[in-house]
Amino acid sequence: MSSSVGATSLVVVGSWSVVHAQQCGDGSSPLPPCLTRVVVCVPTACLPACSNVDLFTYVDAFPRPGETIFGSAFQKGAGGKGANQAVAASCVAAASSNVRLIACVGADTFGKEYMAELQTYGVDTSSVTVVEGEATGTAAIWVNAEAENCIVVVPAANSKCTAELVRSKYEVLSNAQAVVCQLEVPLEAVTTAFSVAKTGHSGPVAARRGLAVA
Structure with missing residues (x-):
């Protein structure tokens, strides 16, 4: 990797799952090549996203309606x-x-x-909006002994990630070299993020080889 790659910056609009990526011991990346190219070749990036706290409960079998059971373990993490x-x-x-x-x-x-958890990984949270009167989004996840899961998501504050809010981040988005979105926030927020990004420095990055990008 050349020294010119050092100023990489990425903007994400959306949310995250409880999977922690780390560099391999030999310095290689555990990420797919397409994502690695985005990260190491792009000076600035922004990700508009949904923010959930994942609440994992592990059980032998899922309860029937009206049944109370004991779980074997519980975990909480950003999602x-x-x-x-x-x-x-x-x-x-x-x-x-x-x-x-x-x-x-x-x-x-x-x-x-x-x-606080995002910041421990070096993610810039200065464009995260704290919404008064709203709860942080949650995902209640049950996992049984066969590794099957049932998930209930309560979007809560995520519903406030609107096109208007995204437009208020115009300077951040228009100066980003890459913008990554998902469909876990209102669709108009996603389309607005890409529209703003097109006025600036970012360009489309295909998720896989041969994927057409309009």
């Missing part, structure tokens, strides 16, 4: 695909990079914990 991408990008990018998340969390304990 959502966009923030997962932001963490992965931050983990493989240079120390001087700026990976930025555009998202909404509630003014509650979950929201504070969520942003």
Whole structure:
């Protein structure tokens, strides 16, 4: 990797999942080549995304309606695909990079914990909006002994990640070299993010070889 790659910065609009990407011991990247290319070749990037706290409960078998059972374990972690991408990008990018998340969390304990966890991975949370009167989004995830799962997502503050909010981040998006979106926030927020990005420095990046990009 050349020294010119050092100023990488990425903007993510959306959410993240509880998968923590780290550089391999030999310095190689565990990420797919297409994502690695985005991270190491692009100076600035932004990710508009949904922000959920994942609440995992592990059980032998799912309860029937009206039944109360005991679980074997419980875990809590930050969740959502966009923030997962932001963490992965931050983990493989240079120390001087700026990976930025555009998202909404509630003014509650979950929201504070969520942003603190992202910051430990070097993700820039300065464009995350704290929404008064709203809870941070949650995903209640049950996992049985066969590794099957049932998930209930409560979007809560994520519904406030609107086109208007995205437009208020115009400077961030228009100056990004790459913008990564998912469909876990209102669709108009995603289309607005790409429209703003097209006025600036970012360009389309195909998710896989041969994928057509309009």
